[in-house]
Amino acid sequence: MEKRMEVKPPVEVRYREELEALKGLDAGRRPLGWQMSPRAVRTFILGSREPLIWNGKEIAVRKKYLGNDALVERCIITLAGSRGLMLVGEPGTAKTMLSELLAAAISGTSLNTIQGTAGTTEDMIKYSWNYALLLAGGPSREALVPSPLYVGMERGILTRFEEITRTPAEIQDSLISVLSDKVLNVPELGDEGVLFAKPGFNVIGTANTRDKGVNEMSSALKRRFNFETVMPVRDVALEKQIILNEVEELAQENQVDMAPDEDVAEILASTFHELREGVSSMGHRIDKPSAVMSTAEAVSVYYQTMLTAYYYGDMRMDMGCLVQNLVGAVQKENGEDLEKLRGYFQTVIRDKGGKEGGLWSSYYEARKYLR
Numbered sequence: 014m015e016k017r018m019e020v021k022p023p024v025e026v027r028y029r030e031e032l033e034a035l036k037g038l039d040a041g042r043r044p045l046g047w048q049m050s051p052r053a054v055r056t057f058i059l060g061s062r063e064p065l066i067w068n069g070k071e072i073a074v075r076k077k078y079l080g081n082d083a084l085v086e087r088c089i090i091t092l093a094g095s096r097g098l099m100l101v102g103e104p105g106t107a108k109t110m111l112s113e114l115l116a117a118a119i120s121g122t123s124l125n126t127i128q129g130t131a132g133t134t135e136d137m138i139k140y141s142w143n144y145a146l147l148l149a150g151g152p153s154r155e156a157l158v159p160s161p162l163y164v165g166m167e168r169g170i171l172t173r174f175e176e177i178t179r180t181p182a183e184i185q186d187s188l189i190s191v192l193s194d195k196v197l198n199v200p201e202l203g204d205e206g207v208l209f210a211k212p213g214f215n216v217i218g219t220a221n222t223r224d225k226g227v228n229e230m231s232s233a234l235k236r237r238f239n240f241e242t243v244m245p246v247r248d249v250a251l252e253k254q255i256i257l258n259e260v261e262e263l264a265q266e267n268q269v270d271m272a273p274d275e276d277v278a279e280i281l282a283s284t285f286h287e288l289r290e291g292v293s294s295m296g297h298r299i300d301k302p303s304a305v306m307s308t309a310e311a312v313s314v315y316y317q318t319m320l321t322a323y324y325y326g327d328m329r330m331d332m333g334c335l336v337q338n339l340v341g342a343v344q345k346e347n348g349e350d351l352e353k354l355r356g357y358f359q360t361v362i363r364d365k366g367g368k369e370g371g372l373w374s375s376y377y378e379a380r381k382y383l384r
């Protein structure tokens with residue numbers, strides 16, 4: 014029988030061995046409903062210097078979130094309390110990844126998720142009905158179709174609410190009573206329709222601060238969350254490492270037998286960093302594009318170039334292809350961004366090509382694709 018391959022396994026599947034080892038060796042104090050202690054959750058996300066010995070096997074726990082360690086610690090403590098956690102920041106700053114890691118470590122699943130959109134309705138958050146059963150026998154628990162918030166309360170697990178500010182304000186506010194009292198009422202079921210959340214239930218929300226179509230959260234809802242701002246990566250070396258780590262995982266998941274090129278990753282990390290910050294490492298002032306120059310976009314540009322080299326080329330990253338994919342990432346908001354990218358190449362990349370030579374020169378020569 015052919016083995017089934019998941020396109021992108023959830024966090025709890027990708028890191029099953031690490032989670033099992035951490036749970037098995039965990040002697041720390043656990044909040045009610047958690048599958049491991051806050052200390053073990055921290056180790057899962059931020060890694061361990063020494064491998065774990067579990068069932069006679071060495072298991073390395075690598076660092077998965079390459080950002081602010083103190084932010085991760087605060088997030089864990091927030092979830093150990095009675096308040097929800099809201100991760101805010103620009104798009105592409107790994108808010109979703111962090112929420113997935115937290116949910117997998119704390120609840121054993123990252124899949125109990127609400128995806129916020131302009132069309133999200135209250136029944137997509139709480140519950141809806143199987144209308145065939147409803148018409149046949151009236152309101153009953155069997156006819157009720159639980160949505161992620163109901164599931165989280167019933168099972169005592171985390172509910173992830175992605176892009177919460179994309180949902181209408183009145184839908185957002187349906188969370189207020191649940192987060193305040195940890196109770197959900199189903200009026201149709203009468204006295205039996207009161208669901209009290211089991212220990213372990215909480216909500217992790219994410220919200221972008223820059224995207225269009227954002228609905229401001231009410232003050233009442235904000236008071237139910239602790240807010241943590243996830244900042245863009247400020248260090249080029251760290252951004253390079255994130256690109257390499259993410260691309261290596263993507264390649265393994267998709268059986269792309271090609272090693273990432275560190276030099277190309279450094280060029281791309283430097284490009285995204287300088288365009289995002291508006292100043293080069295050589296002191297040039299740069300017109301910042303209006304497009305989101307996030308690390309997630311950098312990973313996408315690199316991986317697209319890598320796939321082209323793997324399937325069409327000779328397994329070597331091509332600078333022309335890299336520039337073409339860079340154009341696709343930059344030219345999303347308006348045409349002026351492409352002109353800003355041309356200016357960046359004509360100044361910063363030209364000077365780096367003359368000074369560094371090698372791949373930087375090839376990168377500058379590929380400016381012909383900036384059209």
